Amino acid sequence: MSSAVDYFVQEKIWFDKPRYDDAERHFYERINSTSHPAQELGANTILQDIARARENIQKSLAGSAANGAGDQGELITRIKSLELENNSLNQVVDDLRLALSKLECRVAVLEKSPSPAAAPVSAAPCTNGTSVQQQKTSPPVEDEDDDDDMDLFGSDEEEDAEAERLKEQRLKEYAEKKAKKPTLIAKSSILLDVKPWDDETDMAKLEECVRSVVADGLLWGQSKLVPVGYGIRKLQIQCVVEDDKVGTDLLEEEITKFEDFVQSVDVAAFNKI
Numbered sequence: 001m002s003s004a005v006d007y008f009v010q011e012k013i014w015f016d017k018p019r020y021d022d023a024e025r026h027f028y029e030r031i032n033s034t035s036h037p038a039q040e041l042g043a044n045t046i047l048q049d050i051a052r053a054r055e056n057i058q059k060s061l062a063g064s065a066a067n068g069a070g071d072q073g074e075l076i077t078r079i080k081s082l083e084l085e086n087n088s089l090n091q092v093v094d095d096l097r098l099a100l101s102k103l104e105c106r107v108a109v110l111e112k113s114p115s116p117a118a119a120p121v122s123a124a125p126c127t128n129g130t131s132v133q134q135q136k137t138s139p140p141v142e143d144e145d146d147d148d149d150m151d152l153f154g155s156d157e158e159e160d161a162e163a164e165r166l167k168e169q170r171l172k173e174y175a176e177k178k179a180k181k182p183t184l185i186a187k188s189s190i191l192l193d194v195k196p197w198d199d200e201t202d203m204a205k206l207e208e209c210v211r212s213v214v215a216d217g218l219l220w221g222q223s224k225l226v227p228v229g230y231g232i233r234k235l236q237i238q239c240v241v242e243d244d245k246v247g248t249d250l251l252e253e254e255i256t257k258f259e260d261f262v263q264s265v266d267v268a269a270f271n272k273i
Helices: 002-010 018-111 117-124 129-138 145-178 202-209 246-254
Strands: 187-196 218-229 232-242 262-272
Touching: 018 218, 187 202, 187 246, 202 218, 202 232, 246 262
Parallel strands: none
Antiparallel strands: 187 232, 187 262, 218 232
């Protein structure tokens, strides 16, 4: 019993419990007091964002409405301009139709009227006094409009003949100029690799054999020996050929005829000149 009393005498927790309760209460009050301003601040921020979003939506709606009105006005203007243009085109079409109908009527009249050259031909055989009388009493000439049209057609024929003559003259001049102009000859530059059988092949003799190939349109150029390996060197030689006269197949065939020196022939490069 005495030991239990001594234990409780040394233990202070039960006697200080009111102090612990006060400290706990103050702690939770402080937490609650600090959380309310933060919540209010967050709520105010959200309200401000909502207000700003509403303002932006209203501005965008107002702008879109203004743009729509502007587009509609521009569309109406374009429609009016198209209507005016359509009316003018219709007027032009009507004028063309009227002119075409008048022209068709005049052509029909000209086709039905006799040729003006018939009158002097009929009166030409007469040589006595009666011929003069017949010429005086010849049928009346057509109206001035028909004469003008016939003169107009005659002038068109003269212009056509003159244009045809100029055309033939220009074609003749062009043909002469083209005949005097020298024709271009298509040429190519070819680089050949001529390989010997082994390292004991006389390369000087091999080159002499290659250059002995002669053909119309073939011109040999520079050459050099290029190492291949194991002491073997190949002959690399340049030539210029006319495409219509000499080809790579002909060169390979002629060079490979020297079987004692040449193993093979390859085209290393081919360029048009």
